[in-house]
Amino acid sequence: KAGVTQTPRYLIKTRGQQVTLSCSPISGHRSVSWYQQTPGQGLQFLFEYFSETQRNKGNFPGRFSGRQFSNSRSEMNVSTLELGDSALYLCASSLAPASTDTQYFGPGTRLTVL
Amino acid sequence: QKEVEQDPGPLSVPEGAIVSLNCTYSNSAFQYFMWYRQYSRKGPELLMYTYSSGNKEDGRFTAQVDKSSKYISLFIRDSQPSDSATYLCAMIPDEKLTFGTGTRLTIIP
Numbered sequence: 001k002a003g004v005t006q007t008p009r010y011l012i013k014t015r016g017q018q019v020t021l022s023c024s025p026i027s028g029h030r031s032v033s034w035y036q037q038t039p040g041q042g043l044q045f046l047f048e049y050f051s052e053t054q055r056n057k058g059n060f061p062g063r064f065s066g067r068q069f070s071n072s073r074s075e076m077n078v079s080t081l082e083l084g085d086s087a088l089y090l091c092a093s094s095l096a097p098a099s100t101d102t103q104y105f106g107p108g109t110r111l112t113v114l
Numbered sequence: 115q116k117e118v119e120q121d122p123g124p125l126s127v128p129e130g131a132i133v134s135l136n137c138t139y140s141n142s143a144f145q146y147f148m149w150y151r152q153y154s155r156k157g158p159e160l161l162m163y164t165y166s167s168g169n170k171e172d173g174r175f176t177a178q179v180d181k182s183s184k185y186i187s188l189f190i191r192d193s194q195p196s197d198s199a200t201y202l203c204a205m206i207p208d209e210k211l212t213f214g215t216g217t218r219l220t221i222i223p
Contacts, residue, residue: 004157033211042120042215043202044160056210090157099146099209105157 002027002105004093012112018079021109025072025093031055033076033098035067037088046089047085048098049074055097078111086113117141120214128222133165133190137203140184144205144212147179149188152200152216162188177205193221216217 013019025032028076033056034046045058045097048069066075072093078085092103120137127133135149146165153185162177164170170177178187186205192196198221203214 035213042214043204043211043213045210045212046211058210081197092157097209098211102160102163103211107155107157107186 004091004104006089006091006109008109009107010110010112012114013081014114015081015083018077019081019097019109019111021076021078021089021091023074023076023091023093023106025074026104028061029093029095029099029104030072031094031096031101031103032068032072033092033094033103034074034076035092036060037090038086043090044077050097056109081113083113086111091092115140118205118212118214118223121217122152122215122219124220126220126222127193129193129195131193131221133145133187133188133193133197133219133221135188135190135201135203135217135219137186138184139186139205141207142181142184143207144184145208147186148204148211149175149177149178149212150202150204152202154199158202195223197221 031050033048037043048056063079066076088108090108092105094101094103149162150157167181174191176189200216202216
């Protein structure tokens, strides 16, 4: 069974631009969660989608948004990029909601904002 | 103060040694405790999952939870070079995973 895939793996953007990251969960998984990982803050929860509905949201500004499609694939969008948005963005999928089931992580998208 | 504190290391130990990794937390509402391992350029993978206070063993790995002290540990016995990775503790308070910052571990052959 294929694991969680994320595209692209690497991105370089400039301040003020916007970016869209994509996540394909493991087949059959309905929950997708997004995390931001930085050396200083570690892994921080962004949001979780389950069956196309946002189930939980972390403490990030409204510039960070996401959505989930009927096939469970998910996208994350960051608008008006700031230097501090440079990070590894990870998505994780699970069969059931993340709080009740094991999450499987993808390899991440490394975003660099110049 | 962060809800979950974890010493970032780095921690270097010789092959075969027992490794002890620790996290403390401040919120007594945390109920579920996990340890993830993350290799370079990879996403985290779940190692151990526990709910109650006490010890849980899985092969060379032992997870320990002390809810009264708000302290969790991961012990690795007979450490191998393949155990070199970043180890993250994680907890669930209110249906969201909260992670520690991770400890970078290197096992020296």
